[in-house]
Amino acid sequence: MSQTVTTRPFQDQRPGTSGLRKPVSVFQQPHYLENFVQALFDCVAKDIVGATLVLGGDGRYHNREAIQTILRIAAANKVGHVVVGRGGIYSTPAVSAAIRKRHAAGGIILSASHNPGGPEGDFGIKYNSRNGGPAPESLTERIFSRSKEIDRYFIAEPQHIDIDRPGTYRLDTLNVEVIDPVEEYAQFMQRLFDFERIREMLQEGLRISFDAMHAVTGPYAKAIFEDLLGAPQGSVHNGIPLADFGGGHPDPNLTYAAALVAQMQAPDGPDFGAASDGDGDRNMILGKQFFVTPSDSLAVLAANATRVPGYKDGIVGVARSMPTSRAVDRVAAALDIPCFETPTGWKFFGNLLDADRITLCGEESFGTGSNHVREKDGLWAVLFWLNLLAVRKQSVADIVREHWREYGRDVYTRHDYENIDATAAHGLMNALRDRFDTLIGQVHAGLSVTAADDFAYDDPIDGSRTEHQGLRILFGNEARIIFRLSGTGTQGATLRVYIERQETRDTHIDADAQVLLRSLIEAADTIAGIRKHTGRNAPDVIT
Template sequence: MTIHTVATSPIAGQKPGTSGLRKKTPVFMGRHYLENFVQSIFDVVGAEGKTFVLGGDGRYFNDRAAQVILRMAAANGAARVIVGQGAILSTPAASHLIRLNKTDGGIIMSASHNPGGPDEDFGVKFNMANGGPAPEAVTEAMFERTKVLTGYRMLDAQDIDLGRVGRVQLGAMVVDVVDPVADYAALMETLFDFGAIRAMFQGGFRMRMDSMCAVTGPYAVEILERRLGAAAGTVVNKEPLPDFGGMHPDPNPTWAKGLMDEMMGPDAPDFGAASDGDGDRNMVVGRGIYVSPSDSLAVLAANAHLAPGYAKGLAGVARSMPTSAAVDRVAEALGIASFETPTGWKFFGNLLDAGRATLCGEESFGTGSDHVREKDGLWAVLLWLNILAVRKQSVAEILAEHWARFGRNYYSRHDFEAVASDRADAMMAALRGALAGLKGQVFEGMTVSGADDFAYTDPVDGSVSEKQGVRVMFSDGSRFVLRLSGTGTEGATLRLYLERYAAGPAGLNLDPQEALAPVIRAAHGIARIAGFTGRETPDVVT
């Protein structure tokens, strides 16, 4: 087998976002595109003599990209690659394999919750030896490398059989093809009371898990149906498909409408859940009641001690800045630290590694703990099941008691998708320019108490991240946040986050959009969203 250096030239725009490099699949399939980016990864992190994990969510091009990456890893001197059978690994399972095997990192092929298919999205990201996404300094170095690359290394070899578990040789490199589910399922058994959950299912508890034709299907079937005894058919849309069955694999009320309709129907199961393309996000629904991600994080923090893996309590909690402050109130009651970080799971890594936080969450349907260094959709579902099994209450009853104790942070996110980038940038620039003059002004009967562009200083390593989202706060505790998302592949996605606190006991059971109406109007007026973007109505409301 011969190693070639293939001549290439820099390709513009290969800048990783909050979760790696994401582009349309035809872009990644273009000449040298995948290879240039992967070579830049290896040039920055080094490959000689190292061990990596490789896997993806099974979307279109996943299988072909895996073969390319393996040949490049061998050509760059890697000693070993652990790859999921069929090149499949959920993102949290990949993080666990990195940590379990003490590897030097891993490459994950996914565009997470973005659609998949020949004309949809693909992505590649690198996770560090701690199992978490590469920090900004590393991804920036990769981007800089893409600008000067003149060649990439490739082993001249045939495809290897990734469908069979076992060890094979690729040049001088060992490739271990592993069951993608087994190690992850074993980890879950150490964290949760499988006996109590199994007894709950045996007692007639009914659940619906929508895996959205994405990667969690095999994981959910193995854990929920086989190990926990949920009825056959509990997991729907369980087969990972290259185009996710034509679905948008984003677990929210808009894209998981079938699940929402069932859970709000007359014969709803006791509990419903969904996960996304690569398995790191979750949506939780009770019979007749939807649980917002912010509320879910708060409830999990308040009840985590009921699960064996967290019986000793939490060191602290962390949330992304746009996520509601509901979990902060829990942390205060528990006497533990709470942290507010920029959007992006990589910002939680230092806190988790330093033992300063145990649970973390984002409003974008991501929740996780220190068991891995990624958000973990199925983990969150299992923690909810553990809580339900111990408390022997419904989701609605648990939420009602939580709000009665802590008050309710009404919360919603409005997404304006595929906005012309120049218009979105102009709107954000104008808003930033107006921030200094907002304090003291009154909008919709609410007085602005502060406005800024969020900056974060990491309490562990002192690194600073600026311009992480514009915040406008009101004296009654309400606020809105505006930022441009880094997860889309077409135009800009403008995200508007809205929050209003009700202390109770009255006003705890309003429709969130009704409760937030004054904040919504104030946000549109202050930011002049319609004037800049031509949009008055969001594409997605969560």
């Protein structure tokens, strides 16, 4: 039996680039989650009645309770079948793959990605559409509009579903199927990569270290790297998903994966290191005493794609988010394939993937993926690199340095100023935007400003236009400085400053990025007045 519950709307339920993210305490308010899920179901009602949905999350605090609530609302809204990951654990790329494999109407992912977890941390929810990718902006805006006027939701009577035990359960007329998502994903990866060759490389002595950060990829990584590929037990660290991520910050970068970085810097450290984030869609790649920027990783994978079974016939095109370095552009030019520049947010790659205009895509924020799913995929990227190491029989550092010598190096860094006052952050952006005309021709760091704009994207598939995606200061084809406010945090604002310069001199090609970019880093503060507007003397995170 289901009931209709009278409610009042909340005015703060607009999804960002990756769904609705708020502190756990916000989601724990009476009716808050229920309102949003009902608003979602109201907007996709024609698609979900009698249909299949996929449901799961990254295991963060409130994940289990939210799943039980969503199942009850799904039953009351006449959904036919819901596939749930065992224990509520389901990585974002695995959900995307499951939607596509089952021809499901969509999927609900409970995650705040790389944001901290626990009772004082964040929670999130997003909807992925029939193609397996994040809901387009047109749908998320409809959900937001509906959430501001909703006055009721439908929910079945309480009935606990044992999500820890695989099997099929009944909730009113709804079939709930609890599955082991790890096995299904591992089988999928074996169709894309040469597991036998990787296994042989590991047996020959190549040592790997993977930091799951007590997040969703732990069970996947242990099953794939240790059980299937034969890496020694203990190669996967922090492999048990915890509701608070063990008190850590599940963001795979040089700051928050410091223990892995230190291990890889040691003289006797492993040959290959990697980490993934809260929901398993991001990745960080490390060699012995060597960090691979996400921008370089995308470019290297594109240049070497035909060496991997799943891409042996070549790639049709590539895409990168606007703040991502132009390293992959140079590979695309050499391969004579298209390269698309999109706004930040994986959903912008979806149309290009569905139209078969691109095969590989990536973002500087540690996200890489391909046409195998419609999400970025952390473990996929790690397996791609391992397959590449097995084929080329070179170290990570040698592969990247060889790439730089062939294509040039786009020296790149990102400086994050986290939790700054939102008014000050918007003031900085508005002031810089107002000065665009006066910047042209100015010389900074020995380079002349040739253009300044607020990036806008015209989708070549559906013709939609997306504006105000970041402020770009261009120094011809040689360098760029980009300023952007992030939409993934829940407290204050995060200012991201992206700085890039092409380097072709072999004597400088392997130097530290912060050293090579020092003059442009100083120019970024001069141009935008970062200290003046934010009061910050240094960024919180440098990658």
